[in-house]
Structures are given as structure tokens and as C-alpha cells.
Amino acid sequence: MLIGLLKEGDSENRVALLPEIVSNLTKRKVAVCVETGAGDSALATDSAYQEAGATIASREDVLKKADFLIAIHAPDEKLIQSLGKEQIWLSQYNPLWNTDLVKQFAARGITTFSMDAIPRSTRGQAMDVLSSQATVAGYKAVLDAANHLSTFFPMFMTAAGTIRPATVLVLGAGVAGLQAIATAKRLGAQVQAFDVRSAVKEEVMSLGAKFVEVEGAKEDAAAGGYAVEQTEEFKQKQQQAINDHAAKANVVICTAQIPGRKAPLLLPKEAVSRMKPGSVIIDLAASTGGNCELTQDNETVVEHGVTIVGQSNYPSLMPVDASKMFGKNILNFLEVLIDEEGKLELNFDDDIIKGTCITHQGEIINERVKSAIQPKN
Template identity: 70%
Template sequence: MIIGVLKDAEPEHRVALIPENVKSLLARKVSVLLEQGAGTNAFYPDESYIEAGATILTRTEVLEKSDLLVQISEPDETLIATLKTNQVWLSEFKPLWHKNLVNAFLRAGISSFSMDAVPRTTRAQAMDVLSSMATIAGYKAVLDAASHLPSFFPMFMSAAGTIRPANVLILGAGVAGLQAIAIARKLGAQVEAFDVRSAVKEEVMSLGARFVEVEGAKEDAAAGGYAIEQTEEYKRKQQEAIDQHAAKANVVICTAQIPGRKAPLLISKEVVARMQPGSVIIDLASSTGGNCELSEDNKSVVHHGVTIIGQSNYPAQMPKDASKMFGKNVSNFLDLLITEDGQMSLNFDDEIVRGTCITHQGEIINERVKSVID
């Protein structure tokens, strides 16, 4: 089996496998080809891959010789059309959102796997790139907010007077939200957090934040820990509570997303206008519409003195450790596809393999994706 590692296009700086992953794959009797410069932006030079046992080739050569191709982000439809039907594609291409890519894989007859579709089970935790990357996003979001806020996060008492701590509101207490809470608290801020899932209340409070509770939330155990669409009555009460707390916050970090759907709108432009000048909003959901009405993906805008930063790919700004975490997740998943003699075996009796597979032999395998593709 030959695995080819492709270089992601700018502004993505991560690489899907790092040199230590190459060593573990070679131990499994697998050959690894690397597109020249694939790891350079993540601070893993070609020389480090050569030392680990990989072969450095051009992009064309990697595409031609590999059985399985892996990169971080989604391919374009032109690339998919050039793949051979016996090749396998692995990346994080968000099939619930990028339905055109699913159809492109179907037309090309390619077996495709998307790492963001890994089932959220105990056994699959070691392959969960969403959690790994959300950890980075939550961490980086707070640091970015602190660097843009024109005041301190912690309380300061000095002869020049007392500086009150910043008030931080976290919308969504998933992995990114919980990490954001932890970092904001370490920086000395007063933190509040909101989530429709009551089950996260204890985790929020254990990190030293106050949980903003709105009664009447609908929850679904089958959603795998994700938030689900709520009733109109709940949305009204939710909006009233968020409006009140956001208007008083110095920093709002938005992390709320629903897989396959537009991100819920939680911060209106009217609420932004009521916030204190100098306040900062970080919107991690900006690529799917944003939790703030004024968010623009990969842009920073100012409205009534409030800075709104739409940033859906903070991991690309921490490429070295982000690549290490992503690569370990991918390597753990690849272990399920590799036989003892180093060959590829797609075992669809394995729930993780089947759940992560999007297309195979002209059919959609993932049930959730199948339900949304026309």
C-alpha cells in the first residue's frame, strides 16, 4: 500500500501527516510519498520526512503512484475528476456542507473518507479531528480576543486605581467553548457560558464559569453530542437571554454550530450596537454563516466600535501542533485500513470505517450524508 500526502493550498498551513506518523506507517509495511514542500508551512521540512523514510516527489507523481491520498482540507472538483477509480481519498471535506464534492466523488467512482464524519464514540476518540482542532480553536480565539481588547483580562489593583476584570461570554460549550472558558479563566476574566445542552452545565461550572440557563431546550441523544434545531418558543427565550448577557460582555466568543446546517444566528447587529465600544466578538462559526449577523468569514469588521472577527480556521495559525494532532488522528484511523502485511482493506463491518466513509463504488455509504443528498 502506498500513501500519498498532498500539500494543501494557502491559507492552509497544516499538513495531514508529520514525520513521526511516517515512521509508524513504515513499521506497518506501508510506503509514504510526500508532495514536495507539503510540510514546510507547518515547520516540517522535506528533510525531516526523508529521515523518517518518506519519498519526496512532485504533485503529479504523488497523484499517479498513490493508492490512498490524504490532505487536510477538501479537494476541488477538478482534482477529483483526475483521480483513478481504484484510489482512495481521505481528508476533512465536510460532506454535509459540500454536497457538490460528494456528487463529484460519486461521478468519479472514488472511495472517499472524511475525517469530520468519524463517529463520536469512545472507541473513535483517538481519531476525532473535530475535537482536536476545536481545542486549538478555543485556545487561539481567547488569545486573539485578548490581543484586540483595549483593556486587561484580569483584575489589577495598583496605586493608579483598580482595573476590573473583563467579562467574557462563550456561546456554545462544546470542545472549543470549554477550552475557551479554561483559557479565559486562566487569564483572569469573569466568564459566562451558554449552551442548549443542559448536560454541559457541570463541565462549564467546573471550569469556573457561570452557566446561562434557558429552560425548554430540546435535546437528542442520537445527535452524538451536537446541538440540534430548537423550537421557535425556545429560540425566542434564548435570544432574550443572550441579548442581555452579550450587551454587558467585553468579549463574546461564538462557537455554536449544527452539522450540515447554517450556524444559528445568536448576536444581531442591534445587540452589537448596544455593546461597549472596544468590545470584541470572535465568531468561530463564520464559515457556515456565523453566530453574529455582522460576521464575515476570514475578515475583521468594526461596527459601532465593536470588532467582529470571523475566523473558522484557527488551527491553520498554529500549524505545527495542529498538524501533530491531526496527523495522530489520521494515523490512528489508517490503522483500521491497513492489514498485517501492509495492504489496504476497507472493512465496512467496522462502524468507524463505515461511518467515516462517504462514497464507495458509486454509492453514498454514510447514512447521514445519504439523507441530505438529492
């Protein structure tokens, strides 16, 4: 089997596989062909890939020769049209959100895997790109907030007086939120966190943060640890609690998302208008609408004296370690797909393979995605 590694677009600095991962694959009798310059932005040179056992080729040649194509992001229209039925596509393309893309893949008969569909199981943890990249995002978001803030994060007691610590409010206590909490605490801030899932309260408190609790949240064990849509009554109580805490915060880190849906609105413009001048909002949910009503994706705006950063791809700003983590997730997944002779083995009785495969032989086979696109009457 020949794996083709593609270079990402100009707005992405990561690469799906670093040379160290390629070396692991070649040792498993898997041939790897890398697009020229694929790892440049992640400080991985073509020569490093060659030393790892890969060949370097143009994009055209990689697309023509590879049996199995790997990237981080979804392919564009031109790339989709160049894929053949015999080829397999692997990336992170959010199939619950990008349903039109799923339909295109199915219509062209292309077998595709989306790494953000990895089952949320103990076995799947080592392949979970959402968690690994959320770790990077949560960490980087707090550092970015500190850079934008006009005050210190920690308390300082000096001859010139005492500087009070910054107050940080984290909305959403998933992987990104928990990493944001831990990073803000390490920087000396007072941290509060909100999440509709009561199960995360203990984790939040173990990191030294105060948990903002609103009673009456609906939870669903079948959601795989993600938040679910809430009742209108709960949303009103939730909104009041968040507004009150945001008004006192110096920094708000927004991380709340629901797979396949627009990000929940947690900070309406009225709440932003109540915040202190000079406060900072970092919205990690910008690409799916944002948790803040005033967020603009991939832009930084100032409203009511509050700086609002709409950034949903912080991992691209830490390309070396983010690529290392992403690539390790990919390698762990490929080890499920590849036999001892380096050949592809699609065993759909395996829950990891079945759960991560979105389209195959002209059909949408992922049950969750199929339900989202073709809901039952």
C-alpha cells in the first residue's frame, strides 16, 4: 500500500504526519509518498522525510499514485474531482457539519474516514484527534488572552502596591476547557468554569477552579461525553448565571460546541456590553458560529471596549507539537487498518473502523452521520 501525504493550504501550518511517524510506517512495510514541502511550516524538511524512508513528489504525482491519501482538513472541490473510487481519503472533515461534502464523497464512490468520528471509547482514546488538538487549543487560547489583556494574570505584591489577579471564566469544560483552566491557574489567575455536564464538576475543582453550577441541565449518556441541546427554561437560567460571572471577569474563554450543530450562544451582545473595558473574549467555537454573538471567525474585533478573538485553529499556531500529536493519533488508527504485511485490511466488524468510516462503495455507512443526513420519519 502507498500512503500519500498532502500539503495543507496556506492557512494551516500543521502536517498530518511528521517524519518520525513516517519512519514507523515504513518499518511496517508501508510505502509513503510526501508532497513537496508538505512539512515546511511544521519545521519538517523534505530531506527529513526522505531519511525516514519516504519519497518526495509533486502534488499531481501523489494524487495519481497513492492508494490512501492523508491530510488534516477536508479536500476542496478540485481535489475531490481528482479522487478515484479505488482511493481512500483520511482527514478530519467534521461529517456531521459538512453534510454536503459527505454526499459528494458517497456520490463519487470514495471510501473516506474522518478522524473526528473516532468512537469515544477507551480503545479510541489513542486515536482521538479532537482531544489532542483541543489540548493545544486550550493552552494556546489562554496565552493569547494574556497577550491581549492589559493587566497581569497573577497577583503581585510590590512596593508600588498589590496587583489583584485576573479573573478567568471558562465556558465549557471539555478537553480544551480543562486545559485552559489548568493553564490559567498556572499563570496565577482566579478561574471559574461553566459546563452543562455535572459530571465534569469534580475535574474542574481538582484543577483549582470554581464550578459555576446551574441546576436542571439535561444530560445524555449516548452523547459520548459531549454536551447536548438544553431546554429553554434551563437556557434562561444558564444565561443569567453566565452574564453575571462574565461581567466580573477579565477573560472569558469560550469552548462549548455540540457536534453537528451551530455552537450554543452563551455570550449575547448584551452580556458583552456589561463586561469591563479591556476584557478579553477568546472564542474557540468561532468556526461553528461562536459562543459569543459578536464573534467573527478568524478575526479580532473590539466591541464595547472588549477584545473578541474568533480563533478556531490555535493548533496551527503551534504546528510542531500539534502535528506530533495529530500524527501519533493517525498512526494509532492506521495500525488498526494495516496488517503485518503492510496491506490495508478493512474489517468493518471492528468498532473503530466502522465508527470512523463515513462513506464506502457509494453509501454513507456511519450511522450517526446517516441519521443526520437521512433522518427517519
